[in-house]
Amino acid sequence: MGSQQYRRELDRKRKQRVEAEKKAVEYRNKESQKRAEADRAHQEAIKTKSASAQKAKMSRAAQRDRDAASAGREANKWQKKASDYRKQEVNLQTKLARAEHSEAEAAERKRKREQAETDRRTAAERAAIEVRFDRTEHAVGEVLRKLRAPKPEKLRVLLLGASSEGDLRVGREQKRIRSAVESALHRDLIELDVRPAATVNDLLDGITRFRPHVVHFSGHSSEDLIVFERDTDVLHKGQDVTAHAFLRAIAATDDPPLLVLLNACNSAAQIDQLVGDAVPFAIGMADSINDEDAISYAARFYASVANGQSVRSAHLSGQAALELAGLDSTELPILASATDVDPGVTVLVESVG
Structure with missing residues (x-):
């Protein structure tokens, strides 16, 4: 969970603890009151000379003792709850601190990436200006890499999903992507290879046999690992694949993909x-992202691609879908491209008519 979720949960636990402490005090006061009433009834029974009155007062004293005992048990129960809530608060505070630290580090990494991207764009613009002075406009156009044309073949998308512990809705994400494509303008020009419990063999087989233009992975990852499933029918921790090993698998083909979306x-x-060594375009998430946000971005991205939009426009459309939905992860999806390609003019699906 992110820090905002931990803060909300911590606030809820605090309210539960305060309420439990309030209940404990109320029942403890009731216990004291009933004890006092029982003592008075005992004293009155001792002083009275009437046997029937004495019996009635003793009965009342016994009832007040029972009421006091019941109130005491309730007070103990609420005190136990308050103690449990306090322990949960401490645990949540620890997790919140870790999450805030992680988010701060992620924000710093994002700042560095954005600075690096700004520097890279500045250097590219400077180089382009120098080229324009030295070459004709036609020569400048040839600097851009000649990518595989999206026609006349269909755009092939390899959808890999892995959730070995069953905690992610990768099947839902793949369903939303398929639905988005099937509702798009150029739905007949896209072919999906869907692998919902993807192993490393699915990755290699998909790359070499399906020869995808786009490789999409949904599941768990970190800055240097991607988690695939193992070939087993039980829940498990999955198989960690290093980022370098994944890159080598992507590049291990005579016909590498145009785009990888992690x-x-x-x-x-x-x-x-990835864009430096394997593919022209790659998209990844800058921090932790909720299932709902990841699914919404992916569905809108592929809907835009299938409607003939450029890679950049499809990416911006996915981000816009998150912001329009009121989600707080708009800036998490990051698009990177090689220096010799332009995502703003690269269209993955075009009508051939």
């Missing part, structure tokens, strides 16, 4: 290496 937490740290 729809997984903290995966943006891997995309610069």
Whole structure:
């Protein structure tokens, strides 16, 4: 969970603890009151000379003792709850501190990436200006890499999903992507290979046999790992694959993909290496991202691609979908591209008519 979720949960636990402490005090006061009433009834029974009156007062005293005991048990119960809530508060405070530290580090990494991207763009613009002085406009156009044309073949998208512990809705994400594509303008020009419990063999087989233009991974990751599933029918911790090993698998083909989309937490740290060594375009997440946010971004991204939009426009459309939904993860999806390609003019799906 992110720090905001931990803060909300911590606030809820605090309210529960305060309420439990209030209840404990109320029942403790009631216990004291009933004890006092029982003592008075005992004293009155001792002083009275009438046997029947004495019996009635003793009965009342016994009832007040029982009421006091019941109130005492309730007070103990609420004190126990308050103690448990206090322990949960401490645990949540620890997790909140860790989350805030992680988010601060992520923000700093994002700042550094943005600075690096700004520096890279500045250097590219400077180089372009120098080229324009030295070459004709036609020569400048040839600097851009000639990517595989999206026609006349269909755009092939390999959808890899892995949630070995069953805590992510990768099947839901793949369903939303398929639905988005099927509702788009160029739905007949896209072919999906969906692998919802993806292993490393699915990755290699998909790359070499399906020859995808786009590789999409949804699941768990970190700055330097991607977690695939193992070939087993029980819940398990998954198989960690290093970012370098994943990159080598992506590049191990005569026909490498045009785009890799890592729809997984903290995966943006891997995309610069991907566009540097394997593919023209890559998208990753700058921090932890909720299932709902990841699914919304992916569905809108592929809907835009299938409607003939450029890579950059599809990415911006996915971010816009998050902001329009009131989600707080608008800036988490990051698009990176090689220096010799332009995501603003690269269209993955075009009508051939």
